[in-house]
Amino acid sequence: MAAQPIFILREGSKRTHGSDAQHNNIMAAKAVAEAVRTTLGPKGMDKMLVDAMGDVVITNDGATILKEMDIEHPGAKMIVEVAKTQDAEVGDGTTTAAVLAGELLTKAEDLLESGVHPTVIASGYRLAAIQAVKILDTITISASPEDTETLEKIAGTAITGKGAESHKAHLSNLAVRAIKSIVEKDENGKITVDIEDVKTEKRPGGSIKDSEIVEGVIVDKERVHTGMPEVVKDAKVLLLSVPIELKKTETKAEIKITTPDQMQLFLDQEEAMLREIVDKVIDTGANVVFCQKGIDDLAQYYLTKAGIFAMRRVKKSDMDKLSRATGGRIITNLDEIDESDLGYAGMVEEKDVTGSRMTFVTGCKDSKTTSILLRGGTEHVVDGLERALEDALRVVGVALEDQKIVVGGGSPEIELSLRLKEYAATLKGREQLAVTKFAESLEVIPQTLAENAGLDPIDMLVEMRSQHEKGNKRAGLNVYKGKIEDMFENNVVEPLRIKTQAINAATEAAIMVLRIDDVIASTGGGRAAPGGMPGGDMEDMM
Numbered sequence: 001m002a003a004q005p006i007f008i009l010r011e012g013s014k015r016t017h018g019s020d021a022q023h024n025n026i027m028a029a030k031a032v033a034e035a036v037r038t039t040l041g042p043k044g045m046d047k048m049l050v051d052a053m054g055d056v057v058i059t060n061d062g063a064t065i066l067k068e069m070d071i072e073h074p075g076a077k078m079i080v081e082v083a084k085t086q087d088a089e090v091g092d093g094t095t096t097a098a099v100l101a102g103e104l105l106t107k108a109e110d111l112l113e114s115g116v117h118p119t120v121i122a123s124g125y126r127l128a129a130i131q132a133v134k135i136l137d138t139i140t141i142s143a144s145p146e147d148t149e150t151l152e153k154i155a156g157t158a159i160t161g162k163g164a165e166s167h168k169a170h171l172s173n174l175a176v177r178a179i180k181s182i183v184e185k186d187e188n189g190k191i192t193v194d195i196e197d198v199k200t201e202k203r204p205g206g207s208i209k210d211s212e213i214v215e216g217v218i219v220d221k222e223r224v225h226t227g228m229p230e231v232v233k234d235a236k237v238l239l240l241s242v243p244i245e246l247k248k249t250e251t252k253a254e255i256k257i258t259t260p261d262q263m264q265l266f267l268d269q270e271e272a273m274l275r276e277i278v279d280k281v282i283d284t285g286a287n288v289v290f291c292q293k294g295i296d297d298l299a300q301y302y303l304t305k306a307g308i309f310a311m312r313r314v315k316k317s318d319m320d321k322l323s324r325a326t327g328g329r330i331i332t333n334l335d336e337i338d339e340s341d342l343g344y345a346g347m348v349e350e351k352d353v354t355g356s357r358m359t360f361v362t363g364c365k366d367s368k369t370t371s372i373l374l375r376g377g378t379e380h381v382v383d384g385l386e387r388a389l390e391d392a393l394r395v396v397g398v399a400l401e402d403q404k405i406v407v408g409g410g411s412p413e414i415e416l417s418l419r420l421k422e423y424a425a426t427l428k429g430r431e432q433l434a435v436t437k438f439a440e441s442l443e444v445i446p447q448t449l450a451e452n453a454g455l456d457p458i459d460m461l462v463e464m465r466s467q468h469e470k471g472n473k474r475a476g477l478n479v480y481k482g483k484i485e486d487m488f489e490n491n492v493v494e495p496l497r498i499k500t501q502a503i504n505a506a507t508e509a510a511i512m513v514l515r516i517d518d519v520i521a522s523t524g525g526g527r528a529a530p531g532g533m534p535g536g537d538m539e540d541m542m
């Protein structure tokens with residue numbers, strides 16, 4: 001009797017097995033890494049990303065590109081995850097991490113082809129990553145939190161290549177000052193930086209050098225009524241998350257009015273109710289009101305008469321910042337306001353910033369709130385500046401927390417590669433092959449930096465290796481001159497954490513992709529079956 005086939009998967013599910021599955025995933029992951037590769041380094045190119053709405057983003061920031069690309073292939077998504085984690089943990093080095101992951105997989109493929117089992121590759125890669133972190137520790141340079149100059153160099157390195165070169169010094173200075181104003185030290189002297197304490201507001205117009213730090217909160221809005229004071233000193237700030245309006249009935253209600261008197265009565269009644277709400281606000285003693293919801297026209301009039309500065313439809317994120325800065329509590333019920341719920345700011349001022357009004361809340365109770373007002377020619381310019389500045393803020397924060405830095409320009413990768421090859425020689429068995437491949441993979445960073453700068457990668461790698469062999473541990477690629485030089489003297493420095501995180505995240509992702517030997521995809525939702533030949537989706541993506 002012939003055996004009945006047994007179906008264990010839902011009809012239409014797709015399944016790819018063994019080396020096919022592996023190959024597809026690796027191909028997809030490599031394609032993603034390849035896509036961001038040309039953006040690496042100061043001479044990297046930009047990508048123009050257009051979303052379904054037609055909005056355009058021009059960037060060379062790895063995390064942004066991968067986020068906007070909307071990638072679907074499961075193998076490819078692993079690389080996107082690497083960039084996302086890198087972005088969340090350090091805020092910079094996202095391209096590096098993605099490119100490294102891609103290269104680890106490329107090299108792993110060679111090993112797979114020569115019959116090395118994925119498990120062996122995985123354990124070799126793990127060993128190599130652990131050793132790499134140890135080696136990095138021997139080449140770190142310590143950076144003191146007081147050393148503003150070095151911190152500015154770190155910020156400058158992060159900004160390099162992001163279209164803000166000409167104002168690098170100014171932006172680096174802003175980033176360092178902003179971060180320094182928000183550092184927290186615990187009793188053991190341990191520094192923590194909460195990046196949330198720095199808020200950036202961008203406004204096209206003016207020049208990049210007009211960008212400035214504001215010690216406090218900037219709200220991109222104006223007061224509801226021009227009769228209200230433009231400037232309030234010694235502001236007692238009320239933060240409301242409820243509207244200053246009459247409640248509308250949930251269901252449709254009808255009131256039958258038969259005489260004009262009744263109409264007047266109804267209006268008077270409504271006015272009185274509104275007056276009551278406004279009085280509650282005025283009675284708190286506040287002279288500045290930030291309301292997350294609406295403020296009725298009549299209420300605006302009463303508030304104006306009371307000499308109060310009021311703003312409506314303030315964003316939730318702004319409300320939170322204001323609450324933190326002024327020490328005020330966000331009120332959800334008008335009947336429960338107490339004077340102690342009010343926050344304090346030395347000054348609330350509405351100002352004109354190139355044709356539109358912005359409100360500056362300064363001299364706050366909590367001085368650890370800093371804003372940066374970014375200026376620049378056009379919308380795209382300020383958007384680019386914001387991404388550059390964000391990277392700078394993050395790396396300065398990380399550098400202050402860890403106080404450990406390394407030089408850049410491909411220098412640590414070359415040193416690691418050489419030391420790891422020596423380490424591989426001490427190992428027995430096939431893991432040795434995997435560690436060697438890992439060591440070779442690291443060279444993809446200096447190689448790509450050279451390629452993107454239009455230099456000959458082989459010449460550059462040979463020269464870098466020989467300098468490092470001579471003990472010149474800070475030798476890296478000066479992409480502008482096409483020469484191998486001391487990167488510390490070139491002011492190219494980065495937090496150590498960028499490198500350790502990139503190596504760990506890339507290794508984990510590569511291992512994860514390697515270990516998959518079966519892709520089972522249900523076809524629910526009608527999306528393109530993932531795990532199949534990446535050809536289709538990948539070509540679309542490129």
Ligand SMILES: Nc1ncnc2c1ncn2[C@@H]1O[C@H](COP(=O)(O)OP(=O)(O)O)[C@@H](O)[C@H]1O
Nearest residue numbers: 039040041062092093094095096160408409492
């Ligand atoms: N002035 C410079 N000279 C040489 N290399 C640099 C310079 N500035 C930055 N780099 C290198 O560029 C790489 C970072 O490139 P970047 O495009 O910012 O990608 P990522 O997203 O990985 O941060 C790092 O290896 C860094 O050391």
Ligand SMILES: [Mg+2]
Nearest residue numbers: 092093158391
């Ligand atoms: Mg960077």
